[in-house]
Amino acid sequence: MTTTEQTRSPGSHTGGPAAGGQGPDWRERLRTSRAGTLGVLLVTTLLVMVGAWFIQKPDAAKQGDVTAVQLQGEQAGPPPAVGAPAQDFTARTIDGRTVKLSDYAGKPVWLLFGATWCASCRAEVADVESVYQQAKAQGVEVISLYLSEDAKTVQDYTKATGLTYLHVPDPQTTVASAYRVMGVPAHFYVDRQGKIASIQVGALDRATMEKNLAAITG
Numbered sequence: 001m002t003t004t005e006q007t008r009s010p011g012s013h014t015g016g017p018a019a020g021g022q023g024p025d026w027r028e029r030l031r032t033s034r035a036g037t038l039g040v041l042l043v044t045t046l047l048v049m050v051g052a053w054f055i056q057k058p059d060a061a062k063q064g065d066v067t068a069v070q071l072q073g074e075q076a077g078p079p080p081a082v083g084a085p086a087q088d089f090t091a092r093t094i095d096g097r098t099v100k101l102s103d104y105a106g107k108p109v110w111l112l113f114g115a116t117w118c119a120s121c122r123a124e125v126a127d128v129e130s131v132y133q134q135a136k137a138q139g140v141e142v143i144s145l146y147l148s149e150d151a152k153t154v155q156d157y158t159k160a161t162g163l164t165y166l167h168v169p170d171p172q173t174t175v176a177s178a179y180r181v182m183g184v185p186a187h188f189y190v191d192r193q194g195k196i197a198s199i200q201v202g203a204l205d206r207a208t209m210e211k212n213l214a215a216i217t218g
Contacts, residue, residue: 065120066183066202073177086190108216111188112144116157120203127206138217191216
């Protein structure tokens with residue numbers, strides 16, 4: 001045995017295990033532990049940020065945003081057109097009352113087609129409510145129709161959002177089909193003579209809502 005081999009202690013060769021077959025010394029374990037902890041923290045932070053982005057994304061809908069929809073009902077009657085009479089319909093509100101568009105003859109009516117799951121629809125309803133509160137003294141009626149949704153779903157949504165205008169489920173898209181709604185939100189402004197003054201598809205800002213209502217309340 002050489003002198004070099006005699007002075008070398010068991011397990012002291014480079015890269016080998018410590019004496020007794022134990023793992024890395026405490027310094028290496030500490031370094032590994034810190035790196036692992038940092039990695040877990042970074043991954044957790046990233047997941048939280050991604051989750052927050054998805055939660056907040058619906059509120060970030062921009063002016064003009066529209067969500068395509070699929071209609072189930074029959075496209076009965078003539079398609080809607082500016083200057084033409086708005087097609088009458090009969091439906092039930094979330095509290096079971098029967099509502100007909102013709103019941104509001106002589107009043108300006110804002111027909112709003114949307115859905116509780118529609119990001120653009122949710123983004124604009126606070127402005128719809130605020131504008132309605134200002135305009136209802138002039139006789140304005142807002143009728144919001146919810147495509148492919150039942151009364152319970154719409155009730156839960158309106159309670160959570162505090163909306164006070166008229167809410168009508170359209171579970172078979174009967175009314176939406178008659179109005180040829182291909183995307184939501186969709187806005188139909190009907191004047192006091194029962195004629196369609198304007199049709200706009202996509203999210204609207206408050207100024208546009210007020211302008212459209214001014215055109216049918218004058």
